[in-house]
Amino acid sequence: MNNFEKYCTRFVQSVGNKEGAISPTITSSASFGYGDAETAEGIFNGSVKKPLYSRMGNPTTAKLESIMAKMDEGVGAIATSSGMGATTLATMSLLECGDEIISIGGLFGGTYALFNETLKRFGIKTTFFDVDELESIQNTITKNTKIIFLESVGNPNMRLPDIKAIAKIANDAGIALIVDNTVTPLSISPLALGADIVVYSTTKIISGNTSALGGCAVFRAINDGEDKFKNSRYSFLAKFIKGAGKMALIPNAKKRAMRDLGMSANAHASYQTLLGLETLPIRLSRIIESVEKVAKVLSAKGLNIGHPCLESHPHHERYKSEFTNGCGMLFTIDMGSQERAYKFINSTKIATITANIGDSRTLALHMATTIYSDFDAETRKFLGITDGLIRISIGLENPQDIIDDFLNAAKY
Ligand SMILES: *Cc1c(COP(=O)(O)O)cnc(C)c1O
Numbered sequence: 001m002n003n004f005e006k007y008c009t010r011f012v013q014s015v016g017n018k019e020g021a022i023s024p025t026i027t028s029s030a031s032f033g034y035g036d037a038e039t040a041e042g043i044f045n046g047s048v049k050k051p052l053y054s055r056m057g058n059p060t061t062a063k064l065e066s067i068m069a070k071m072d073e074g075v076g077a078i079a080t081s082s083g084m085g086a087t088t089l090a091t092m093s094l095l096e097c098g099d100e101i102i103s104i105g106g107l108f109g110g111t112y113a114l115f116n117e118t119l120k121r122f123g124i125k126t127t128f129f130d131v132d133e134l135e136s137i138q139n140t141i142t143k144n145t146k147i148i149f150l151e152s153v154g155n156p157n158m159r160l161p162d163i164k165a166i167a168k169i170a171n172d173a174g175i176a177l178i179v180d181n182t183v184t185p186l187s188i189s190p191l192a193l194g195a196d197i198v199v200y201s202t203t204k205i206i207s208g209n210t211s212a213l214g215g216c217a218v219f220r221a222i223n224d225g226e227d228k229f230k231n232s233r234y235s236f237l238a239k240f241i242k243g244a245g246k247m248a249l250i251p252n253a254k255k256r257a258m259r260d261l262g263m264s265a266n267a268h269a270s271y272q273t274l275l276g277l278e279t280l281p282i283r284l285s286r287i288i289e290s291v292e293k294v295a296k297v298l299s300a301k302g303l304n305i306g307h308p309c310l311e312s313h314p315h316h317e318r319y320k321s322e323f324t325n326g327c328g329m330l331f332t333i334d335m336g337s338q339e340r341a342y343k344f345i346n347s348t349k350i351a352t353i354t355a356n357i358g359d360s361r362t363l364a365l366h367m368a369t370t371i372y373s374d375f376d377a378e379t380r381k382f383l384g385i386t387d388g389l390i391r392i393s394i395g396l397e398n399p400q401d402i403i404d405d406f407l408n409a410a411k412y
Pocket of ligand 1: 082083084085108110111151155180182183200201202203204213214215357
């Protein structure tokens with residue numbers, strides 16, 4: 001049984017209600033009546049579990065959060081207005097001025113800009129590494145390092161991290177590991193591999209049909225005995241551990257980020273995301289098969305394809321041993337020059353030209369002149385963005401149709 005089968009039962013069974021309206025209820029209310037003063041007090045101090053105000057939580061969103069938390073075996077989850085919202089929530093909840101982040105991998109353009117521009121303005125320093133620079137990563141840890149941030153698959157450089165080895169570095173040093181698992185939900189379970197927080201852009205394959213922007217952060221439980229979050233590096237967590245025990249990372253994220261920064265999910269988007277979740281395992285299972293098939297045929301036909309299922313890829317062995325449920329919906333085609341890349345993009349009839357990934361339909365985008373156009377040559381080189389690089393996100397079409405169309409587009 002592949003990793004996706006077990007989720008098929010779980011998702012459809014937990015998204016639909018057994019009684020009354022089967023489809024999840026959309027609670028489209030910004031605020032909620034408390035009834036009386038005592039209940040209001042109880043809701044605010046957490047002893048009464050009723051909705052407070054939709055910036056802090058919403059019943060439709062809570063349903064999505066509970067399924068997402070179970071998906072990754074977390075203790076809880078917080079859904080957000082976007083994937084960047086989830087990354088901002090997870091990171092800002094652990095940081096203060098003077099802190100440092102170690103960022104490993106791809107890296108998604110928005111996350112790179114958040115770390116390298118926005119957080120920098122607030123006195124937070126980020127050092128960036130390739131997935132295989134384990135020794136340098138180890139040597140860069142200081143007393144101010146609060147977060148190691150990792151993408152499960154380099155987007156778009158397609159490099160694969162040794163997640164267990166990086167988790168070991170983080171755990172030995174007592175530092176939080178946050179994994180952006182947007183590209184590999186269900187395929188990779190970061191918390192089981194030793195991470196502390198998983199972040200998603202649900203906008204992508206989780207919704208799967210481009211109908212809703214959204215994100216989610218999933219948190220692990222704080223251990224009863226020793227736990228790195230009980231160390232002085234995270235002393236601000238002590239009061240949340242006292243109040244919420246193993247759930248502490250959730251009120252910490254709500255009170256130190258969500259309440260004041262307001263990246264809250266809305267009920268309509270949460271509903272649409274729930275509908276997407278229901279079919280995620282079967283969509284992903286098909287797409288992962290198609291990605292390998294299309295990548296291998298195009299490569300055999302002489303196109304320069306970036307995907308670790310190919311023997312030529314530096315992480316082919318890691319792909320076979322650690323990514324047995326695939327590494328998502330992406331691969332790259334390097335056409336050698338911007339001119340040839342544009343010809344390909346303008347000749348494909350199947351691909352939709354857009355910045356999104358993980359959609360039901362196949363998508364394509366020239367990297368250097370779009371998402372990475374603001375970045376200087378050196379940064380682009382670090383991120384693996386060459387002039388001819390096209391990122392492809394494979395959809396649900398028949399894979400042979402995609403192959404035929406791409407071979408035709410590459411001719412021009
Ligand atoms: C899209 C994406 C994000 C940001 O998500 P939004 O929902 O667009 O804010 C973060 N990480 C990865 C890997 C992504 O692909």
